[in-house]
Each structure stands twice: as C-alpha cells, then as structure tokens.
Amino acid sequence: MTKPVVNVTNAQKVFGKKSENQFKALDNVSFAIEEGEFVGIMGPSGAGKTTLLNVVSTLDKATSGKIEIAGQDITDMKQNELADFRSEQLGFIFQDFNLLENLTVYENIALPLSLQGFSSRKIKPLVIQVAEKLGIKSVLQKYPVTISGGQKQRAAAARALVHEPAIILADEPTGALDSKNAHSLMKTMEHLNQFHDVSIMLVTHDPLSASYCERILFIQDGNLYKEIKKTGDQQHFHQQILNVLAELTSIQSL
C-alpha cells in the first residue's frame, strides 16, 4: 500500500499584518501526494501555486493548517530543524538552474552531500550514479558556463536527486529551456518517476510539461479548483489540461 509523502490539511497563507491590507493567497487547501506519484500544480497567474510550493517546501510558513512530509509535521518545526529537514528530505529544481558557476558540475551535484558532511569517498559513487541516470556523466568535470541549458537543468536535477530526497519540488523547471530541451527534461523526470519511484511535485504554466504528470491539481484564487488524473495517453491528457485551463480563463473573464 502506498502512503502519502506530502499531506496538506486546511493550509492557509495570509500575507500582511492584521489591521493592514491582508491578502489570503491560500484559502483552505487540502490534498495528498502518494509516494512515487508525479503531481502537477497549475492555475492562472496569482492563483497561489508558488505560495503553495513555498509552504510545502518549508521556504515559507503556512499561517494555519497542517503540512506533513514523509510522515513529519513541518508546521511546528523550528528554523534549525527545518534547515536539516530540507537538506535531507527535499530536492529542489528551479527555473534558473541555480548552479554555482565557480564549481564544476561534479562539485555542484556533490554539494547537498558535502553539506551533510559525507566523505568524498562516499560522495563519488553517488554522484556518478545519478549523473549516469541523467545522462550527464561526460560533463561532470566541466563548469556550468560551458554546458548547454538542457545539460545545466539535468545537472540541477542530479543535484536535487543525489541525496535521495522524499520528494522533488520543481518550480517551472522547463521555463528557461527551448522546446527540445524541455521535452528531454520532462522525459527524464517521467523516467525517474516511473522507473526509480521518485515522487515529484511540479509547478508549471506549460500544459505540455504538465502532460507528463500523472495527476494535476488546479488552483484558483488560493483554492483547489479541480483535480484530473491521466487515464489515457499523454496527448489525451494534454487536451484535458487545455480544457480545464480554458474553463479557468472563461471564469476569470466573467
């Protein structure tokens, strides 16, 4: 039986202090992501997607509600506990890669393990293994500035994966890639999910990237609007996603 890797119950996020102009970016959001699931988060601009990702990823605190990751309640952890939790249990992939330019690809991928105090003898096989999985073994000794955008994003994915986190959190990972590299990265994420049981939560605007997911949660005005599951092939799912986005656009223009 699968168990949830992420369990969000009645999450609310209010920006601004009491008595000032307050804004509820997340209203009352509840959902779960099972171990080994690949879930997309979509919705119009300003709907609350990044806010949701930030509160799940511990980068921001929910105002109320409960968020559990890998069975641990993160909502009442202290700052230092959160930092440890993040570095052990979470893997991040951002739009702009966030690779350190003065480190080689190898050193970038090794970083989460070095920060956790692993010895270089232990780090080496782990880095090589993940680089092989992502097809970037040949660029390990290069610096980020000398490799392609697609290779940079694979290096960022390798760094997110190397410490075997409970879940990968990806915020518009294809946003800075051309369509060929975007397709290739999404194929890789799909492969990691299907063959290596990596759990992924992906925020994206792009319906094509989202069509690689197994399930999409649509957010609107800080609430869950709808959820759809892939039942047929990817093309069919892509069309279903476009239909919900069109629905959301027509509601917004009312």
Ligand SMILES: Nc1ncnc2c1ncn2[C@@H]1O[C@H](COP(=O)(O)OP(=O)(O)OP(=O)(O)O)[C@@H](O)[C@H]1O
């Ligand atoms: N620090 C903040 N202070 C006040 N309001 C904020 C803050 N961060 C986000 N918001 C507001 O919360 C709402 C949700 O923002 P969020 O960035 O989560 O949306 P999004 O769905 O990710 O949008 P986009 O697709 O444009 O990135 C927006 O109206 C935004 O203006």
